[in-house]
Amino acid sequence: MSQLNKVLQVLDLFSAQVPTLTAEQIAQRLDLSRPTAFRYVRQLCDAGLLLSISGSYALGPRIIELDCCIRLSDPILAHSRDALRTLAGTQACMAVLVTMYGDQVIHVHSESGHGSTELQFSRGRRLPLLQGAASKIILAHQPVSRLRRLFQRCREDGQAQAISDDVSGFLKYFRMIRQQGFYVSRSEVEQDVTGVAAPIFNASGDVTSCLSLTFNHDLNPDYETDHFIPLVQNCARDVSLRLSRSQNRLRARSAQDQPGRLDA
Known part of the structure; x- marks a missing residue:
């Protein structure tokens, strides 16, 4: 593992449940020597990614700055906002943009319809990896x-067992979702909540994000989910098309700007 990866592991220790840590606690949790932990913390503080608070450390203001930059420049979010508003409409629904990095699925942005029940997940919150419409439709399009x-x-922590006891059944389950082109979940992530999700494709045909529509079915x-399925799929296709055109x-612009290129 590179030193950069080791330094970034420090950031993964912080959460809503663990907002502050001392350098000693960081050293213990990552099995580092005390001087090494202090060196990593100092580097992160210098970059603004950590903030020193009375002998402890918390996530720093640079992360807020980076989040602002993402909100303004993220192409998937930029092309999804109108679709999310369309999905939420005037009904008691919430439309959500979800994305995946590594093995983490996170809530990126949401729009609420009239009278919708707010989800417990807000921007940046992790969603269960193997539960819910959003996570499953993204996973269904992975290699x-x-x-x-x-x-x-x-399988070691039992999460996969809820889907299948063996890998062949696990693969078959997600292959069926992929062929279906959407997924409907009921009370998988939150009690009384139904979710309908469809994938967003980039210009390379890969799926790392999706649109999801949720509502309290009680x-x-x-x-009726049959009413929402084509709406979600159509919005996701529209976002995919816009994203592909933009990419x-x-x-094309990058190819034109390459040094040494001779104009016709």
Whole structure:
């Protein structure tokens, strides 16, 4: 593991449940020597990624600055805002943009319809990896090799067992979701909440994000998922098309700007 990865591991120790840590606690949790932990902390403080508070450390203001930059420049978010508003509409629903990095699935942005029940997850919160419409539709479009590794890792803590006892059943489950093109969850992440999700494709045909529409099915028993499925799929296709066009334009512009290129 590179030194950069080791330094960044420090940031993963912080959460809503663990907002502050001392250098000694960081050393203990990462099995580092005390001088090494202090060196890592100092580097992160110099970069603004950590903040020193009375002998302890918390996540720093640079992260807020970076989040502001993402909100203004994230192409997937930029092309999804209108679709999220369309999904939420005037009904008691919440439309959510979700993305995946590594083995983490996080809530990126949401729009609320009239009278919708707020989810417990806000921007930046992690979603269960193997539960819920958003996580499952993204996983369904991952390479088989990645799903195999995920099954082996999650089998140890029992998460994968809820889907299948063996890897072949696990792969078949997600293959069916992929072929279906959407996924509907009911009370998988939050009690009384139904979610409908469809994938967002980038210009390379990869899926790392999705759009999801959620509503409280106990408070809105007349809501039919069959009505929402095509709406979610159409919005996700529209975002995928916009994203692909934008990425292709950037690639074309980059090719034109390459040094040594001779104009026709």
